[in-house]
Amino acid sequence: MSPAGAPGPAGEKLLDVVDLAKTFPNGTRAADDVSFTVARGETLGVVGESGCGKSTTAKMVLRLLQPDRGAVTFAGTDVLRAHGRDLKEVRRRLQLVPQNPQTSFNPRLTVRSSLEFNLRAHGVARRTWRSTVDDMLVRCGLRAEQGDSYPHELSGGQLQRAAIARALVTGPDLVVCDEAVSALDKSVQAQVLNLLAELQADLGVSYLFISHDLSVVEHISDRVLVMYLGRVVEQATAGSLYRDPAHPYTRALLSSAPGAPGERIVLTGEPPDPADPPSGCTFRTRCPWVMDKCAADRPLLEVTPAGSLAACHLNLTSPPALAAPSPA
Amino acid sequence: MTTQAPALAPAAVSRPRTARRSRRLPAPALVSAVVLAVVAALTLLAPLISPYGPLEGDLAARLQPIGSPGHLLGTDGQGRDVLTRLLHGARPSLLAGLLPVVFAAAVGIVLGLVAALGHPRVHTFVMRSLDVLYAFPAVLLAIAIAAALGSGISNAIIALAVILVPPVARVTESEAMRIKSADFMAAAQVSGAGRVSIALRQVLPNVAPGVAVYATALVGLSIVYAAGLSYLGLGVSPPTAEWGVMVSEMQQYLFTAPLLLLVPAVAILVVSVAFNVLGDGLRDFFNVRTDAS
């Protein structure tokens, strides 16, 4: 199987997510009109705190969870309605690297068996399995014989390399990395981030990279989506997000990152209960720049002076005000 | 508090990741395994090593006590050699213990997997149907089924298999439900593999050891039940040698030759306990693999 799946021109729209919404039976509004696209060969980062809906969104994109409404189109196929051969092809080309390497492998199967399981699912000829798996393991920085290990015999970093190999072995176009480096030690995390970048350069694969760690997302991504309480509050290229954050929440997140320049914005309080989000702008209860308007109207994503998208009333009425914060 | 010199010397180079509890059966389970192996060997060799024929009786030598010359375990009420009947009786007794469990395991695992991994409605249907069987006491149900089918060893086996299906299915279902929410199942689903493939290649390897352990312990129970059915005349029928039949036959001599009654009873007890202990040991043995940190 060709490692990069059906090749297409770089920059072509690969994944199109429109107005995805999900409310859980307990009332938690996990995703509220989330829309984004991922182009071929691109990395879209999604950042946010626990409960912001980033993992729920990933699950819906992977069709592990059915959304209440919205659409997911992957390479021209309607993911949410695909079945039979179409669904199988989507599965082959849309893969996952889960968060916890220790639990994302079946403890009773060798790493090799786990990778072969994916090949078997797509009718790859059995005689090619060994060489295909060996190639992919080596490509991900493991030794071929480590494939014959059981998960408990490998370290977290080695297992995460194996998880990446498993995701890539069927030649996908898009890999969803759900907190894929969060469980790793910093020194090992850097190795895995380098590996992901290298594989992208070689194979042209796209990533939907989900993490709570802004510095990691900012490093690996071309564009970044910032989520808060089920909504996208800002979307920007990685560089401009760092230079000119538009949304107050993004600014607060950035200022708590290590080595961040300027004064730190310490937010008061904690994210509200997602089952009972505030009216209007969901961030208004913690926003240092909150106005009357914020409680009444939900701000929509609009183009900012810096050219990114942000959902903030402030952004449109008085952009320069952001430069002179006066936290209450 | 010991005050040794600071132990700064390098500790023995260790690899805790691969070093684990020794992969050996605990001693009681090992003893049970040996006991069962000996029983199995004696069972197979019964026609060769038994001193008499199983139906060969000498009415002149009835109820000889244990240790009589020529009759190591004595003779029964019809003058048949008890040791001979014990050896010959092992085969039907063990078969009636093992076969129902094998059948019940095959059916129970399939039902359990279908219930756990199928549509919620399928789950409800399967589990509630099993609950119906649970509503009756197992022994009474077995007696009722065996009685309805008529006596004979194969009918006893069928009756026991039916009552053992629900517990096996329950154990399989609960194990499979636990596995279903494991992280690796998300990866398996995303792989594009079909439900059957996921059930057989991802879930079954995790469920099988637990079910095997449980089934091993069930064999002990099944042997007791089978002997019970034979005792009641619903399983193997006299004069065929079978442990339950032997107990039933000896019963009338309870006051004249009580020790003779104990012989088949002890055989049932030993084999049944051995299977239970082996089951426990296997559980410990398999847990070593599953608790990999």
Added chain:
Amino acid sequence: MTSPTETPGTAPARPGAPAPTAGPTLEVTGLTTTFDRGGRQVLAVRGVDVSVGPGESLVLLGESGSGKSVTIRSILRLYGSSARHTGSVVLGEEDLMQLDPAAVRAVRGRTIAMVPQDPNGSLDPLRPVGRQLEQVLRLHGVVDDRRAARARALELLALVGIPSPARVAGSHPHELSGGMRQRVAIAIAVACDPVVLLADEPTTALDVTVQSQILDLFGDLQERLGTALLLVTHDVSVAADVADRVAVMYAGSIVEEGPAQQVLENPRHPYTQALLDAIPRPTSERGHLKAIPGSPPVAGTGFHGCSFADRCALAEESCRTQPPALLPVADGHRAACPVANPVVAA
């Protein structure tokens, strides 16, 4: 059981007044911790020297398996008979390593207290948090009666920045957010005016924006109560936030120790340097992070020379045979690497 009032050296420090004795509040010397794992001796802490003074905060920084958590748990003697220790842990006048278990229990929670990583594990889910706080106060004889306990509990909840103490006191843990629960856990830890506060990854379970609030609270409490803080973390940004001094641990030993700014901005040990380099920064080019090869050694791995030699870019032949000593490299700054810090002929 010794009554708390008879235990020497446990007179609670008054708020704002540092302990009267000059010098360190807590001094750990040559601490080792050995576990017996099925007959195999696992040396998890390999001779740690740290000290922390009144109002000072020391951060133990390290990755998984570095022995940082084992170190502070050993200080509290939380492993009981499952671990063997050598070395001394001097708190005030006493060596905790020489006390009998009952005396250690009397010191724990009163003179020296710990903030857990996950407050869910330390709070009783079935009782209101206010009650739990009152119980701690009465258990250690800080207050005499119920009324005083209640008043003091509300004071403490206010002290840790809880906006409506009376309401929170009546809440069960599950009704509180993660940050609030951690504030309650901190209130319980400081209930008896401890001289030393230990904290094991106290913000790891929290979101970034809440994390900074809790870290600020530690600084605030130290300023007001003069408590010494020994905090364990794997997160460099947390260390940068709260530490006066940083001790970097690797494979059970301290490899570098010194003033926070010096250690984090001008590291003198290759491991510290590599750890800082491995963190993605806005300037680092994608795919070219300076990763450390290999993985951290599993706890208890034995070494003949330097524990970092296998992953170190500077390693020389001698590194694999000679265990490096932790030697001064600058004022108050020590590092265990003779290669990066050659001894200049005096």
